[in-house]
Amino acid sequence: MTSPHTKADKAEQPQPPNQPPKGRLILIPNTLDLGCVGGDGQPPAPDLRDVIPLGALQAAARLRHWICENAKTTRAFLKRVNEITPLVAPLQELDLQTLPRPNKGGQHTKGQPNQEQAAMSALLAPALQGHDIGLISEAGLPAVADPGAAVVLAAHRAGISVLPLSGPSSLVLALAGSGLHGQSFAFVGYLPTDAVQRTQRIKELEQLSRRHHQTQLVIETPYRNQALWDALLAQLHPDTLLSVSCGLTLESGFSRTDSVAHWRKQTLTLPSDTPAVFSWLAH
Numbered sequence: 021m022t023s024p025h026t027k028a029d030k031a032e033q034p035q036p037p038n039q040p041p042k043g044r045l046i047l048i049p050n051t052l053d054l055g056c057v058g059g060d061g062q063p064p065a066p067d068l069r070d071v072i073p074l075g076a077l078q079a080a081a082r083l084r085h086w087i088c089e090n091a092k093t094t095r096a097f098l099k100r101v102n103e104i105t106p107l108v109a110p111l112q113e114l115d116l117q118t119l120p121r122p123n124k125g126g127q128h129t130k131g132q133p134n135q136e137q138a139a140m141s142a143l144l145a146p147a148l149q150g151h152d153i154g155l156i157s158e159a160g161l162p163a164v165a166d167p168g169a170a171v172v173l174a175a176h177r178a179g180i181s182v183l184p185l186s187g188p189s190s191l192v193l194a195l196a197g198s199g200l201h202g203q204s205f206a207f208v209g210y211l212p213t214d215a216v217q218r219t220q221r222i223k224e225l226e227q228l229s230r231r232h233h234q235t236q237l238v239i240e241t242p243y244r245n246q247a248l249w250d251a252l253l254a255q256l257h258p259d260t261l262l263s264v265s266c267g268l269t270l271e272s273g274f275s276r277t278d279s280v281a282h283w284r285k286q287t288l289t290l291p292s293d294t295p296a297v298f299s300w301l302a303h
Contacts, residue, residue, distance in 0.1 A: 040150035045087075045175040047163060048156045049187020052269045052295065066099050071269045076185040081105040083154040085115045085146040087171055087236055092210045093158050117143050119167050140174035147180045158296070161189045165207060165239070171287060191237055194297035197275030198235070201301055205235035211248065218248075221257040225229035229260075230302035237299045245290040256280045261302050264288070266296040 046255070049072055053065055068077055074269035080101050088094040095126045098111055107114070120139050134175075147153050155171055161292070162168040175182050191207050208225060212218045227238045240248045252262060258281035278286075280300075291297060 036231065037108060039111070042180050043085075043091055043147035043150050043152040044084065044145060044181045044183050045144070046079055046152055047161065047168075047182065047184040048083075048154045048174070049076055049185060049189075050097055050159050050163050052159050052188050052190050052250050054096065054099050054159055059176070060141055064168055065100070066269065066271070068104060072187045073185070076187055077101050077114075078105050080154060080156075081107050083114075084109055085117075085153045086145050087119060087149050087153060087155045087168070088116050089119055089156070089158045089162075089167065091116045092120050094156055097156065117145070119143075121167075121170065137174070140171060141178070142170060143176055144178055144180060147175070148178065150154075159190070161187055164189055165191060165209065169204065176291060188269055190239075190265070190268050190295060190297050193268045194263070194275060194299060195235065195237065197265055197268075198263035198277050198299050200235040200261060200263060200277065200299055201233055204233060205237060205299075208239045209238065210237055210240060212249075213244070215251070218251055219255050222252060224259060226256055226300070226302045229300060234300075235299055235301045237297060239295070239297055242295055243292045245292060245294075247289055248298060252300070253280060253283055256300060257302060258284070260300050261303075262298075262300045264290070264298050267294045268296070268297075 049069055050066075051068065053071075055139075074199075075202050080098070086094060094116055098114070100110070101107065120136070122198050141222075144153065155168050157166045160166075163172045163184075172182055195202055195205055206228075211221050213217060218227055224274060228234060238248075249264065256262060258279065260280050261277060262283055263271075263275065263277035265275040268275070
């Protein structure tokens with residue numbers, strides 16, 4: 021019995037165009053020291069290999085395409101990488117694309133979702149053409165408390181493989197160094213700068229911590245470190261355990277935990293140019 025489709029018929033059928041395999045989105049960890057070392061009167065930056073695995077540095081050196089939070093800090097990072105393992109191309113020849121700045125408060129304007137989708141598609145275009153892309157934050161792990169999360173989600177939606185590489189995270193290091201509850205915790209970002217709203221938020225989070233036995237973690241712009249610290253001491257219950265981790269991975273870095281009552285008997289002056297993480301656990 022003759023097949024309805026001869027070999028000639030099959031040969032004449034249009035063939036799908038050859039598609040190159042998609043590249044990957046590789047999440048490259050950054051240091052936590054940027055802006056805190058290497059300047060006038062400051063200690064030299066630590067060797068990258070002391071805080072970032074060599075495999076992650078080698079992966080970074082092989083990448084030609086980057087999505088970054090800040091091009092200037094990314095170039096500074098890549099210069100340090102090049103001192104350990106040569107970059108695949110001169111720094112000026114690398115393709116560095118900057119993430120669009122999110123609106124304050126996360127508010128969307130009319131038409132913005134479509135604009136964001138178009139922006140993400142443009143950033144991920146090299147991966148669709150078969151090239152790996154590096155995603156990097158200004159500090160720590162990309163997409164953790166970082167706008168890079170939007171790129172990672174867009175990559176998943178586009179069928180692009182995502183490969184996170186290990187490196188320092190100030191939030192995880194602070195939690196580990198605090199001695200507070202590490203099996204139930206929440207990172208809640210920045211507190212309001214308005215004093216009344218900040219007080220209300222601190223009390224809300226303390227109640228949540230007490231109710232669920234959950235460690236609360238917050239961060240602040242470094243020049244507001246002291247103001248936030250003073251507000252926490254003033255508003256938290258004396259029995260609440262309060263921890264501060266400052267300058268993690270730096271030679272001068274520290275993590276200290278005590279009850280609010282004991283903290284009130286001490287004097288702690290926090291630097292205004294070094295990132296800090298604050299955490300507490302209410303009983």
